[in-house]
Amino acid sequence: MAGERMKLGVKPREEAGSAVARRLRADGYIPGVLYGDGKKAHPFAVEERELRRVLTGDHGLHAILDVVFDGQKTAHHAVLKDYQLDPVRPRLLHVDLHEVRLDQLIQTQVALEPSGESPGVKEGGVLTLVLREINVEALPMEVPDRLELDISTMTIGDSLRIEDIVAPSGVTLLDDPDAVVVTVTPPTKVEEPEVVEEEELEEGEELLEGEEAPEVEGEAEAEAESTGGEEPGEG
Numbered sequence: 001m002a003g004e005r006m007k008l009g010v011k012p013r014e015e016a017g018s019a020v021a022r023r024l025r026a027d028g029y030i031p032g033v034l035y036g037d038g039k040k041a042h043p044f045a046v047e048e049r050e051l052r053r054v055l056t057g058d059h060g061l062h063a064i065l066d067v068v069f070d071g072q073k074t075a076h077h078a079v080l081k082d083y084q085l086d087p088v089r090p091r092l093l094h095v096d097l098h099e100v101r102l103d104q105l106i107q108t109q110v111a112l113e114p115s116g117e118s119p120g121v122k123e124g125g126v127l128t129l130v131l132r133e134i135n136v137e138a139l140p141m142e143v144p145d146r147l148e149l150d151i152s153t154m155t156i157g158d159s160l161r162i163e164d165i166v167a168p169s170g171v172t173l174l175d176d177p178d179a180v181v182v183t184v185t186p187p188t189k190v191e192e193p194e195v196v197e198e199e200e201l202e203e204g205e206e207l208l209e210g211e212e213a214p215e216v217e218g219e220a221e222a223e224a225e226s227t228g229g230e231e232p233g234e235g
Helices: 020-024 046-053 221-228
Strands: 003-013 031-036 040-045 064-069 074-085 093-098 106-115 127-130 135-137 146-150 157-163 181-185
Touching: 003 046, 020 031, 020 093, 020 221, 031 046, 031 074, 040 064, 046 093, 064 093, 106 127, 106 181
Parallel strands: 003 064, 031 093, 106 146
Antiparallel strands: 003 040, 031 040, 064 074, 074 093, 106 135, 127 181, 157 181
8 A cells, every 4th residue: 555654674785795695694684775765875784574564564665764773863764776686496596676755756656557457358359457666756645556457347259458548636747648558459369270181091090881993903904814705694
């Protein structure tokens, strides 16, 4: 939900480098950096379970983080700027936070989520989400977790564009209004393979019942010679 604020306690990090980062992760901490406009970057380390707590749940990734360093009382208002995931295991490796002012607009990306049931999909059409995120501008406390796409009236052949998205008050959509975000296309036809009938019997193939074998040249003459050339009814 927009306007969610979560407190995040961190400790300053003086050392840097991959070896230090590996040691922190082994101890249950995630390295990170807090950036600010025109301000010095502040490296920090945060408990992995604490970080997961503030980045999951109904508030999603757009919560305002009140970052408090050990030994300090002042909170730094920040949003998640970037993060790095382990390519093998489902764990965070690094996070970047960006300090913000609550009274100044920020630009960020918001996920798109279809809602409702499409009549076209019920008829066999294929729903395709062309864009999964769009760029928006809003005050930090007004950035929504997601924007819903009402697909309840979409039939086969229909599409929705950015201009069709109803944004909450205070949220400006920054992308091209004509950009297509979701479509319902006809089902893919599966063509049956063409059956080719063979004209000749292959070697070893049996004849059908009642079917006569084709006469081979020379067989009739040989049969006549073996019977003395007599015609039926003679003698």
